[in-house]
Amino acid sequence: MVNLHSSNDARKKRLLWDKLLNFMNNNEGEYVLFGDFNEVREESEKFGSIFHPDEANVFNLFIGSSGLVDIPLGGRKFTWMNKSASKMSRIDRVLVTSNIFEYFADLKLTTLVRGYSNHLPLLLQDLKHDFGPTPFKCFNSWYLFSDFDAMVKDASSEIMDNRAFYHDKMKLMKQRIKKWVKSKKANMVLRKVEIFSRINDIDILVESGNDTEETRIERRDLMQELDTLNRVDDMDIIRKFRVKWDAEGDENSKYFHCLLKQRRNGQMIKGITVNGEWLTDPNATKQAFFEFYANKFAGQSSTYLDLGHQRAV
Known part of the structure; x- marks a missing residue:
């Protein structure tokens, strides 16, 4: 398990990615990398600041070359915000090797309530929610x-x-x-x-x-x-x-x-955001979906299948 805090300097970040990749290649085992990577993977993970595609490509190349998996984030879209709330980004994340899922098949990464820090704390847990049997599969x-x-x-x-x-x-x-x-x-x-x-x-x-x-x-x-x-x-x-x-x-x-x-x-679906609240309880999630689709279907006659592709409220 590696807890890291990357530099803002692009050259130093590249050196860190190379060092981590070299260490992982020479030391067999399963890895969990977490912390402040000071880097985003795509432009949608930034708001209010300049996106550097070259640096993001280098970061994505490191993730792909090392066989790491970026655990999807639930709760909030961004993990860092400046004091004036004019800039936001998702620079905190958890990366794991793919074999981790052989032992923890239901890993979930969720943001917690922000305290005094400008970073949101993250909670990684192996938590399985039983939503009941699936009525049928759709091709x-x-x-x-x-x-x-x-x-x-x-x-x-x-x-x-x-x-x-x-x-x-x-x-x-x-x-x-x-x-x-x-x-x-x-x-x-x-x-x-x-x-x-x-x-x-x-x-x-x-x-x-x-x-x-x-x-x-x-x-x-x-x-x-x-x-x-x-x-x-x-x-x-x-x-x-x-x-x-x-x-x-x-x-x-x-x-x-x-x-x-x-x-x-x-x-x-690990959870949904309803009125700013992150819901993971199966009963509450089902009820939220029911109310969402009930409102959508009310008085509509041509949006049935389009709504069926939506994954969150």
């Missing part, structure tokens, strides 16, 4: 179909009128979506056969010299449609393999399991 490929919005809204309007419990309603929604996906997949198979047959006919016309401008445009459009259909299949295959790999794995995949846990740790 990104479904959003490529233009009628997915209408299907979900129609199904939800029927199901929500049902007096069943919420969990049972989600089961009904899952059944409706599975039925819709099955129908779409069957239509895609038939459409692919039609496209291949028509492209073959056009190719014969081209070889015989009897093609026209219209047939060439038709062939281009058919190829684009075929690419879209193949992209849907590819997205589903990748998703299914990830799920299977994550669930079963194999004896030689420790490194890749670490990457999966690292990605999952970065994507999961």
Whole structure:
């Protein structure tokens, strides 16, 4: 565990990154680096001061070369603020080697209340919150179909009128979506056969010299449609393999399991800010999401899927 306070001088910071990288390469083990790095990774981590992309690139290169993972920050966006509140930046952070997630899969980094210092204290903890079972998984490929919005809204309007419990309603929604996906997949198979047959006919016309401008445009459009259909299949295959790999794995995949846990740790919602308050309690978080979406859906008819991509209030 390395507690550090980097210099403001760009040359000294580079020397520090090189020294740390050399030490880590020559001393095997897991590392946790924390403290005031006096450096940001991107322009959005600064406010009111000049962003130096070259220095940020050197810092990012150090993180990538050393195999370190930047733990996502919860609670506040910036960790440092000057006395006049005209300048802010995220210069305090915690970096860990990826294998750390093999032992602590639920690492969370949260800001605490500021005291007399101009830096926010940070709390690193291995804390797992149980939000309950996930009703169902949503595949990104479904959003490529233009009628997915209408299907979900129609199904939800029927199901929500049902007096069943919420969990049972989600089961009904899952059944409706599975039925819709099955129908779409069957239509895609038939459409692919039609496209291949028509492209073959056009190719014969081209070889015989009897093609026209219209047939060439038709062939281009058919190829684009075929690419879209193949992209849907590819997205589903990748998703299914990830799920299977994550669930079963194999004896030689420790490194890749670490990457999966690292990605999952970065994507999961560790908390949300509501009216300036950072909430991590599962019940309070669920209630905040419920109220947020209830307000969004009230009187709206065309924003269902767009709202589904939002990750925080």
